[in-house]
Amino acid sequence: MSSVRRTRAVNRVASTVIPAILLGCIGFATYVVSKRICVDWFLNTRGQTTTAVVLLVFHFVVLAIELAAYARLVVTILFDPGLLPRGEKYSESTKEGRQLSGTGPDGNDLEGRRYDDIEAGHSRDVDPNSPGLERFYSKDVFICENDGLPRWCSSCKNWKPDRTHHSSDINRCVRKMDHFCPWVGGIISETSFKFFVQFVFYNTLYCIICLVASALCLHDQQATHHNDGVTIAIIAMAAFFGLFTFGMTTVSLQYIILNLTNVEIIRQKSMVHQLAIRVPQHTEPTPYVHIVTYPLPEPGNEGPASGPLVGHDDPLSARDQLATRKFAVVRTQLGENPWDLGPYDNWKSVMGTNILDWLLPINMSPCVYEENNESFYRMGSLHGELRARYSLPPVGEGHRTPGFEPRGR
Ligand SMILES: [Zn+2]
Numbered sequence: 001m002s003s004v005r006r007t008r009a010v011n012r013v014a015s016t017v018i019p020a021i022l023l024g025c026i027g028f029a030t031y032v033v034s035k036r037i038c039v040d041w042f043l044n045t046r047g048q049t050t051t052a053v054v055l056l057v058f059h060f061v062v063l064a065i066e067l068a069a070y071a072r073l074v075v076t077i078l079f080d081p082g083l084l085p086r087g088e089k090y091s092e093s094t095k096e097g098r099q100l101s102g103t104g105p106d107g108n109d110l111e112g113r114r115y116d117d118i119e120a121g122h123s124r125d126v127d128p129n130s131p132g133l134e135r136f137y138s139k140d141v142f143i144c145e146n147d148g149l150p151r152w153c154s155s156c157k158n159w160k161p162d163r164t165h166h167s168s169d170i171n172r173c174v175r176k177m178d179h180f181c182p183w184v185g186g187i188i189s190e191t192s193f194k195f196f197v198q199f200v201f202y203n204t205l206y207c208i209i210c211l212v213a214s215a216l217c218l219h220d221q222q223a224t225h226h227n228d229g230v231t232i233a234i235i236a237m238a239a240f241f242g243l244f245t246f247g248m249t250t251v252s253l254q255y256i257i258l259n260l261t262n263v264e265i266i267r268q269k270s271m272v273h274q275l276a277i278r279v280p281q282h283t284e285p286t287p288y289v290h291i292v293t294y295p296l297p298e299p300g301n302e303g304p305a306s307g308p309l310v311g312h313d314d315p316l317s318a319r320d321q322l323a324t325r326k327f328a329v330v331r332t333q334l335g336e337n338p339w340d341l342g343p344y345d346n347w348k349s350v351m352g353t354n355i356l357d358w359l360l361p362i363n364m365s366p367c368v369y370e371e372n373n374e375s376f377y378r379m380g381s382l383h384g385e386l387r388a389r390y391s392l393p394p395v396g397e398g399h400r401t402p403g404f405e406p407r408g409r
Contacts, residue, residue: 148292
């Protein structure tokens with residue numbers, strides 16, 4: 001069994017067993033804290049009504065929001081997981097023949113390869129009118145390969161929008177993929193990351209409340225020489241799960257503030273981003289800047305000058321001129337993040353624009369709806385800095401294609 005298949009099998013089992021264990025632990029803790037600690041001990045045995053009521057209220061309010069976040073997370077993963085549709089050329093035979101999904105022909109993970117390592121044209125669609133390509137060159141900027149074409153997923157047979165990654169766990173491309181989470185049995189992506197963060201945050205709060213209630217109870221019981229093993233068990237469980245989810249919460253908050261996913265942060269220090277940035281029609285290539293022209297030329301009609309995808313031999317009609325869009329292919333420096341909007345805007349793009357959005361698992365992250373004529377996700381100041389760094393001229397009104405409105409910042 002290949003390592004990919006073995007990992008998938010382990011994940012399948014884990015995603016069935018772990019949620020059941022998790023819900024069982026929450027159910028047990030709820031019973032012990034509410035019934036045995038608050039009602040039986042503080043209320044009936046010790047007569048401490050205030051302590052019992054305060055603990056019960058906090059306990060059930062946090063529990064209710066935690067369960068709501070968990071339910072919202074599971075429902076989102078089941079019904080709107082943020083998957084990219086497979087390409088039109090994906091077929092059943094492809095599915096059968098690509099069981100080593102997520103891997104290239106040499107068995108390596110395509111996601112883990114650098115731009116330099118990815119052979120231009122690597123098993124991708126060579127049709128200049130490839131379905132889905134227009135969605136990229138109708139924007140002002142997108143992530144591309146060395147030759148200016150978007151990234152291609154050879155498993156799903158599709159062009160991958162910015163921040164989309166192929167998950168070998170589910171054999172699908174996922175928009176803004178974060179990680180496969182066995183706690184909820186699915187992929188955490190742009191649609192579910194906010195609810196995941198809310199769930200781990202409220203789970204941490206819940207563990208703190210359980211810890212406080214059982215510690216108070218244990219302290220009281222020891223004063224009266226009455227020891228309850230179940231109370232000690234809750235302290236151990238709450239400390240274990242609390243520390244675990246606290247760690248996940250702080251790491252997730254760091255991702256939000258930096259506007260990076262788990263996938264991106266792993267490669268952040270060793271990878272540059274390569275962007276196709278729209279430039280005016282008259283822009284010529286330089287030793288540092290490759291120019292690509294869309295729509296791609298038909299075979300046999302490639303220009304000689306600046307790469308295989310550039311230029312047309314025949315003079316273009318006025319209509320063709322309008323439909324033509326030129327892009328400069330440039331690279332960021334190591335560690336630069338094109339989607340960094342600044343900490344607060346990064347936060348709002350994931351968590352929402354107001355405090356109710358931040359606290360309640362209702363609305364999806366605004367970044368789900370960020371795609372527009374400029375880019376797939378809002379880009380930060382780096383877009384403008386790259387234009388200045390590579391001396392790329394601005395796209396004037398006269399060069400804009402009807403229907404593609406400028407959205408300069
Ligand atoms: Zn894919």
